[in-house]
Amino acid sequence: MGNELVLGDCLVELPKLASRYPSGFDLVYVDPPFNAGGTRSAREGRGHRADGAAAYRDAWGGIDDFLAMLQPRLAAIRDVMSARASLWLHLDHRAVHDAKVLADRIFGSRCFEGEVIWVPGNGGRRRSGPSVTHQTILIYRKGKDFIYNLDSPALREPYADTSLRMHFNNTDADGRRFRERSINGKTYRYYADQGRRLGSVWSDCPAMRANTPLIDEGTGYPTQKPESLLTRIVAAGSLEQSLVLDPMCGSGTTLAVAQKLGRRWVGVDQSPLAHRIAKKRLAKLVVEPRQTRRTRAPSRPSVRD
Ligand SMILES: C[S@@+](CC[C@H](N)C(=O)[O-])C[C@H]1O[C@@H](n2cnc3c(N)ncnc32)[C@H](O)[C@@H]1O
Numbered sequence: 274m275g276n277e278l279v280l281g282d283c284l285v286e287l288p289k290l291a292s293r294y295p296s297g298f299d300l301v302y303v304d305p306p307f308n309a310g311g312t313r314s315a316r317e318g319r320g321h322r323a324d325g326a327a328a329y330r331d332a333w334g335g336i337d338d339f340l341a342m343l344q345p346r347l348a349a350i351r352d353v354m355s356a357r358a359s360l361w362l363h364l365d366h367r368a369v370h371d372a373k374v375l376a377d378r379i380f381g382s383r384c385f386e387g388e389v390i391w392v393p394g395n396g397g398r399r400r401s402g403p404s405v406t407h408q409t410i411l412i413y414r415k416g417k418d419f420i421y422n423l424d425s426p427a428l429r430e431p432y433a434d435t436s437l438r439m440h441f442n443n444t445d446a447d448g449r450r451f452r453e454r455s456i457n458g459k460t461y462r463y464y465a466d467q468g469r470r471l472g473s474v475w476s477d478c479p480a481m482r483a484n485t486p487l488i489d490e491g492t493g494y495p496t497q498k499p500e501s502l503l504t505r506i507v508a509a510g511s512l513e514q515s516l517v518l519d520p521m522c523g524s525g526t527t528l529a530v531a532q533k534l535g536r537r538w539v540g541v542d543q544s545p546l547a548h549r550i551a552k553k554r555l556a557k558l559v560v561e562p563r564q565t566r567r568t569r570a571p572s573r574p575s576v577r578d
Pocket residue numbers: 281282283284304305306328329346494495496497498499520521522523524525526527541542543544547
Protein backbone atom coordinates (compact mmCIF):
# COMPACT_ATOMS: atom_id res chain seq x y z
CA MET A 274 0.00 0.00 0.00
CA GLY A 275 0.93 3.63 -0.16
CA ASN A 276 1.27 6.14 -2.97
CA GLU A 277 -1.97 7.92 -2.32
CA LEU A 278 -3.01 11.50 -2.42
CA VAL A 279 -5.85 12.58 -0.15
CA LEU A 280 -7.89 15.77 -0.37
CA GLY A 281 -8.94 16.99 3.08
CA ASP A 282 -7.97 18.45 6.42
CA CYS A 283 -5.18 16.31 7.85
CA LEU A 284 -6.82 16.51 11.27
CA VAL A 285 -9.71 14.47 9.86
CA GLU A 286 -7.66 12.31 7.49
CA LEU A 287 -4.76 11.27 9.77
CA PRO A 288 -6.86 9.02 12.06
CA LYS A 289 -8.18 7.25 8.94
CA LEU A 290 -4.60 6.77 7.72
CA ALA A 291 -3.69 5.33 11.13
CA SER A 292 -6.10 2.47 10.61
CA ARG A 293 -4.99 1.88 7.02
CA TYR A 294 -1.26 2.01 7.88
CA PRO A 295 -1.06 0.46 11.37
CA SER A 296 2.74 0.17 11.40
CA GLY A 297 2.98 3.91 10.84
CA PHE A 298 5.08 6.31 8.80
CA ASP A 299 8.86 6.36 9.21
CA LEU A 300 9.24 9.94 8.02
CA VAL A 301 6.87 12.89 8.22
CA TYR A 302 7.77 16.20 6.64
CA VAL A 303 5.30 19.01 7.20
CA ASP A 304 5.47 22.49 5.74
CA PRO A 305 2.38 24.22 7.12
CA PRO A 306 1.28 27.81 6.58
CA PHE A 307 3.85 30.11 8.26
CA ASN A 308 1.56 32.60 10.03
CA ALA A 309 2.60 35.07 7.35
CA GLY A 310 -0.83 36.68 6.84
CA GLY A 311 -2.94 36.88 3.70
CA THR A 312 -3.72 34.36 1.01
CA ARG A 313 -1.16 32.59 -1.20
CA SER A 314 -2.04 32.53 -4.88
CA ALA A 315 -0.85 30.11 -7.53
CA ARG A 316 0.96 30.92 -10.75
CA GLU A 317 0.00 28.13 -13.07
CA GLY A 318 0.51 27.48 -16.73
CA ARG A 319 3.31 28.06 -19.21
CA GLY A 320 5.86 30.50 -17.88
CA HIS A 321 3.92 30.43 -14.62
CA ARG A 322 1.85 33.52 -15.25
CA ALA A 323 -0.09 34.61 -12.21
CA ASP A 324 -3.68 33.51 -12.62
CA GLY A 325 -4.67 34.70 -9.20
CA ALA A 326 -6.17 31.37 -8.12
CA ALA A 327 -6.14 31.21 -4.33
CA ALA A 328 -4.14 28.22 -3.11
CA TYR A 329 -4.47 28.55 0.66
CA ARG A 330 -5.04 31.09 3.42
CA ASP A 331 -2.29 31.94 5.87
CA ALA A 332 -4.21 34.55 7.89
CA TRP A 333 -4.74 33.89 11.59
CA GLY A 334 -5.95 36.04 14.44
CA GLY A 335 -2.41 36.13 15.88
CA ILE A 336 0.05 33.50 17.05
CA ASP A 337 -2.37 31.91 19.54
CA ASP A 338 -4.85 31.20 16.77
CA PHE A 339 -2.09 29.77 14.62
CA LEU A 340 -0.91 27.50 17.44
CA ALA A 341 -4.49 26.42 18.10
CA MET A 342 -4.58 25.17 14.49
CA LEU A 343 -1.16 23.50 14.72
CA GLN A 344 -1.47 21.81 18.12
CA PRO A 345 -4.08 19.10 17.35
CA ARG A 346 -2.51 18.44 13.95
CA LEU A 347 0.94 17.85 15.44
CA ALA A 348 -0.64 15.51 17.99
CA ALA A 349 -2.41 13.64 15.16
CA ILE A 350 0.88 13.43 13.25
CA ARG A 351 2.58 11.94 16.28
CA ASP A 352 -0.11 9.24 16.43
CA VAL A 353 0.64 8.03 12.89
CA MET A 354 4.42 7.90 13.27
CA SER A 355 6.18 4.55 13.51
CA ALA A 356 8.33 3.73 16.54
CA ARG A 357 11.49 4.86 14.70
CA ALA A 358 10.05 7.81 12.85
CA SER A 359 11.09 11.43 12.75
CA LEU A 360 9.06 14.55 12.12
CA TRP A 361 10.58 17.44 10.18
CA LEU A 362 8.54 20.58 10.89
CA HIS A 363 9.30 23.45 8.51
CA LEU A 364 8.52 27.03 9.65
CA ASP A 365 10.12 30.46 9.74
CA HIS A 366 10.80 33.18 12.30
CA ARG A 367 7.12 34.17 12.44
CA ALA A 368 6.06 31.01 14.28
CA VAL A 369 9.00 28.67 14.82
CA HIS A 370 9.87 29.77 18.37
CA ASP A 371 6.33 29.35 19.67
CA ALA A 372 5.92 26.13 17.67
CA LYS A 373 9.09 24.72 19.26
CA VAL A 374 7.59 25.14 22.74
CA LEU A 375 4.37 23.55 21.52
CA ALA A 376 6.13 20.63 19.83
CA ASP A 377 8.29 20.07 22.95
CA ARG A 378 5.07 19.56 24.89
CA ILE A 379 3.65 17.13 22.34
CA PHE A 380 6.79 15.08 21.65
CA GLY A 381 8.73 15.73 24.86
CA SER A 382 11.73 18.08 24.77
CA ARG A 383 14.09 15.08 24.94
CA CYS A 384 12.75 13.97 21.56
CA PHE A 385 13.94 17.20 19.94
CA GLU A 386 16.83 16.06 17.74
CA GLY A 387 17.97 19.43 16.44
CA GLU A 388 17.15 21.81 13.67
CA VAL A 389 18.15 22.67 10.15
CA ILE A 390 18.62 26.28 9.20
CA TRP A 391 17.67 26.36 5.54
CA VAL A 392 19.01 29.30 3.54
CA PRO A 393 16.93 29.51 0.35
CA GLY A 394 19.25 32.16 -1.11
CA ASN A 395 16.69 34.82 -1.96
CA GLY A 396 18.62 37.70 -0.40
CA GLY A 397 17.41 40.35 2.04
CA ARG A 398 14.33 42.34 1.08
CA ARG A 399 13.32 44.34 4.15
CA ARG A 400 13.72 48.11 3.81
CA SER A 401 14.03 48.79 7.52
CA GLY A 402 15.47 46.46 10.14
CA PRO A 403 17.16 43.12 9.62
CA SER A 404 16.08 40.81 6.81
CA VAL A 405 15.53 37.19 7.75
CA THR A 406 16.95 35.05 4.99
CA HIS A 407 16.57 31.60 6.50
CA GLN A 408 13.84 29.19 7.52
CA THR A 409 13.96 26.56 10.24
CA ILE A 410 13.14 22.86 10.19
CA LEU A 411 12.66 21.35 13.66
CA ILE A 412 13.38 17.63 13.95
CA TYR A 413 11.62 15.38 16.47
CA ARG A 414 11.75 11.64 16.95
CA LYS A 415 8.85 9.70 18.36
CA GLY A 416 10.55 6.77 20.04
CA LYS A 417 13.90 5.93 21.61
CA ASP A 418 15.76 6.14 18.35
CA PHE A 419 14.99 7.02 14.78
CA ILE A 420 16.12 6.34 11.24
CA TYR A 421 18.97 8.64 10.34
CA ASN A 422 21.23 7.55 7.49
CA LEU A 423 24.37 9.20 8.77
CA ASP A 424 26.56 7.78 6.03
CA SER A 425 24.30 8.70 3.14
CA PRO A 426 26.13 10.76 0.49
CA ALA A 427 23.14 13.13 0.73
CA LEU A 428 24.41 14.10 4.19
CA ARG A 429 27.90 15.07 3.07
CA GLU A 430 29.30 18.38 1.88
CA PRO A 431 32.62 19.25 0.27
CA TYR A 432 35.56 20.04 2.53
CA ALA A 433 36.59 23.69 2.55
CA ASP A 434 39.32 24.54 0.02
CA THR A 435 41.70 25.57 2.79
CA SER A 436 41.19 22.27 4.57
CA LEU A 437 41.78 20.34 1.33
CA ARG A 438 44.99 22.28 0.67
CA MET A 439 46.32 22.01 4.21
CA HIS A 440 45.37 18.49 5.24
CA PHE A 441 44.66 16.21 2.30
CA ASN A 442 48.22 15.62 1.19
CA ASN A 443 48.18 11.83 0.75
CA THR A 444 47.02 9.80 -2.24
CA ASP A 445 46.12 6.12 -2.13
CA ALA A 446 46.78 3.44 -4.79
CA ASP A 447 43.54 4.41 -6.59
CA GLY A 448 44.55 8.05 -6.75
CA ARG A 449 42.13 9.21 -4.03
CA ARG A 450 43.28 12.06 -1.82
CA PHE A 451 43.03 11.48 1.90
CA ARG A 452 44.19 12.61 5.32
CA GLU A 453 44.69 10.56 8.46
CA ARG A 454 44.08 11.64 12.02
CA SER A 455 45.02 9.86 15.22
CA ILE A 456 42.47 10.20 17.97
CA ASN A 457 42.98 8.38 21.29
CA GLY A 458 45.56 6.08 19.74
CA LYS A 459 43.32 5.11 16.81
CA THR A 460 43.98 6.25 13.26
CA TYR A 461 41.08 7.41 11.11
CA ARG A 462 41.25 7.99 7.37
CA TYR A 463 39.15 10.67 5.64
CA TYR A 464 38.79 10.82 1.85
CA ALA A 465 38.51 14.19 0.14
CA ASP A 466 35.95 12.91 -2.37
CA GLN A 467 33.63 11.68 0.39
CA GLY A 468 33.25 15.15 1.84
CA ARG A 469 32.62 15.97 5.45
CA ARG A 470 29.48 15.38 7.50
CA LEU A 471 26.87 17.99 6.81
CA GLY A 472 26.25 20.65 9.43
CA SER A 473 22.93 22.20 10.38
CA VAL A 474 23.03 25.17 8.00
CA TRP A 475 21.92 24.17 4.53
CA SER A 476 22.58 26.81 1.91
CA ASP A 477 23.09 24.51 -1.07
CA CYS A 478 19.42 23.79 -1.80
CA PRO A 479 18.32 27.01 -3.50
CA ALA A 480 14.66 28.00 -3.44
CA MET A 481 12.55 27.99 -6.56
CA ARG A 482 13.01 31.72 -7.03
CA ALA A 483 16.69 31.89 -6.15
CA ASN A 484 17.97 29.82 -9.04
CA THR A 485 16.39 30.07 -12.48
CA PRO A 486 17.27 26.56 -13.75
CA LEU A 487 14.88 25.30 -11.06
CA ILE A 488 12.02 26.89 -12.98
CA ASP A 489 11.72 23.48 -14.69
CA GLU A 490 10.68 22.02 -11.36
CA GLY A 491 8.17 24.74 -10.64
CA THR A 492 4.49 23.89 -10.65
CA GLY A 493 3.33 27.44 -9.98
CA TYR A 494 2.13 26.46 -6.50
CA PRO A 495 3.04 29.12 -3.93
CA THR A 496 5.78 28.31 -1.43
CA GLN A 497 6.74 25.16 -3.32
CA LYS A 498 9.98 23.79 -1.85
CA PRO A 499 12.89 22.63 -4.00
CA GLU A 500 13.33 18.91 -4.62
CA SER A 501 16.99 19.15 -3.57
CA LEU A 502 15.90 20.05 -0.02
CA LEU A 503 13.40 17.22 0.20
CA THR A 504 15.80 14.76 -1.40
CA ARG A 505 18.18 15.34 1.46
CA ILE A 506 15.46 14.97 4.09
CA VAL A 507 13.96 11.81 2.57
CA ALA A 508 17.43 10.28 2.09
CA ALA A 509 18.31 11.11 5.71
CA GLY A 510 15.17 9.97 7.46
CA SER A 511 13.81 6.96 5.59
CA LEU A 512 14.73 3.54 4.24
CA GLU A 513 13.72 1.96 0.94
CA GLN A 514 10.80 0.12 2.52
CA SER A 515 9.68 3.19 4.49
CA LEU A 516 6.37 4.99 4.20
CA VAL A 517 6.78 8.74 3.90
CA LEU A 518 3.99 11.15 4.85
CA ASP A 519 3.42 14.80 4.02
CA PRO A 520 0.15 15.85 5.68
CA MET A 521 0.14 19.36 4.11
CA CYS A 522 1.74 18.39 0.84
CA GLY A 523 0.95 21.39 -1.38
CA SER A 524 2.29 20.72 -4.87
CA GLY A 525 3.58 17.30 -3.77
CA THR A 526 7.33 17.95 -3.56
CA THR A 527 7.88 15.41 -0.77
CA LEU A 528 5.84 12.82 -2.62
CA ALA A 529 7.62 13.37 -5.93
CA VAL A 530 10.98 12.97 -4.21
CA ALA A 531 9.82 9.88 -2.30
CA GLN A 532 8.65 8.36 -5.59
CA LYS A 533 12.03 9.09 -7.22
CA LEU A 534 13.90 7.57 -4.27
CA GLY A 535 11.76 4.43 -4.31
CA ARG A 536 9.86 5.10 -1.08
CA ARG A 537 6.14 4.66 -0.64
CA TRP A 538 4.30 7.87 0.13
CA VAL A 539 1.04 9.39 1.28
CA GLY A 540 0.14 13.05 0.84
CA VAL A 541 -2.76 15.07 2.25
CA ASP A 542 -3.81 18.61 1.45
CA GLN A 543 -7.06 20.44 1.97
CA SER A 544 -6.63 22.79 -1.00
CA PRO A 545 -8.33 21.50 -4.17
CA LEU A 546 -5.75 23.43 -6.20
CA ALA A 547 -2.85 21.74 -4.39
CA HIS A 548 -4.53 18.39 -4.91
CA ARG A 549 -4.94 18.99 -8.65
CA ILE A 550 -1.34 20.20 -9.09
CA ALA A 551 0.18 17.38 -7.02
CA LYS A 552 -1.91 14.76 -8.83
CA LYS A 553 -0.67 16.00 -12.21
CA ARG A 554 2.92 16.17 -10.99
CA LEU A 555 2.88 12.63 -9.60
CA ALA A 556 1.08 11.13 -12.57
CA LYS A 557 3.96 12.36 -14.77
CA LEU A 558 6.46 10.50 -12.59
CA VAL A 559 4.71 7.19 -12.54
CA VAL A 560 5.97 4.92 -15.28
CA GLU A 561 3.36 2.36 -16.05
CA PRO A 562 5.06 -1.06 -15.86
CA ARG A 563 4.02 -3.56 -18.53
CA GLN A 564 1.10 -5.44 -17.06
CA THR A 565 0.93 -9.20 -16.96
CA ARG A 566 -1.74 -11.35 -15.34
CA ARG A 567 0.33 -11.70 -12.20
CA THR A 568 1.65 -8.19 -11.77
CA ARG A 569 -0.34 -5.08 -11.19
CA ALA A 570 0.84 -1.51 -11.75
CA PRO A 571 1.73 -0.68 -8.16
CA SER A 572 2.40 2.96 -8.05
CA ARG A 573 -0.27 4.96 -9.82
CA PRO A 574 -1.45 7.41 -7.15
CA SER A 575 -4.91 6.63 -5.89
CA VAL A 576 -7.01 9.69 -5.24
CA ARG A 577 -9.45 9.93 -2.39
CA ASP A 578 -11.67 13.02 -2.35
C1 LIG B 1 3.52 25.90 2.57
S1 LIG B 1 2.33 24.99 1.68
C2 LIG B 1 3.15 23.45 1.36
C3 LIG B 1 4.04 23.52 0.16
C4 LIG B 1 4.71 22.20 -0.18
N1 LIG B 1 5.73 21.84 0.77
C5 LIG B 1 5.28 22.20 -1.59
O1 LIG B 1 6.51 21.97 -1.77
O2 LIG B 1 4.53 22.46 -2.52
C6 LIG B 1 1.20 24.59 2.96
C7 LIG B 1 0.07 23.69 2.54
O3 LIG B 1 -0.67 23.30 3.70
C8 LIG B 1 -2.00 23.07 3.29
N2 LIG B 1 -2.82 23.00 4.52
C9 LIG B 1 -3.03 23.98 5.43
N3 LIG B 1 -3.78 23.51 6.44
C10 LIG B 1 -4.03 22.21 6.16
C11 LIG B 1 -4.75 21.19 6.84
N4 LIG B 1 -5.35 21.42 8.00
N5 LIG B 1 -4.80 19.95 6.28
C12 LIG B 1 -4.19 19.70 5.09
N6 LIG B 1 -3.52 20.65 4.40
C13 LIG B 1 -3.42 21.88 4.93
C14 LIG B 1 -2.29 24.24 2.38
O4 LIG B 1 -3.39 23.99 1.57
C15 LIG B 1 -0.98 24.35 1.63
O5 LIG B 1 -1.03 23.64 0.41
